[in-house]
Amino acid sequence: MASLSAEDEGKVLVDADGQTIGIVTTVEENTAYVDPDAGITAAVMSAIGRGETNEDAIVVEGDLVETVTDAELRLGSSA
Helix, strand or coil, X not given: CCCCCHHHCCCEEECCCCCEEEEEEEEECCEEEEECCCCHXXXXXXXXXXXXXXXXXXXXXXXHEEEECCCEXXXXXXX
């Protein structure tokens, strides 16, 4: 289980196999909201704290995230 924070906004969410799912646009209360269609603009806006949660966002609880690095959040194999 990972502890997610606003510092994780703008990072890429990947599955256990390293396949990109989307970009974390917002983090609230240890929950990441991921835009599966985000481009480079969304990544930059999220990284500077200007990300927005849209209705297509994928909701990822912190307990599903196995690893957090400077660039990505990686889901565990059970996610």
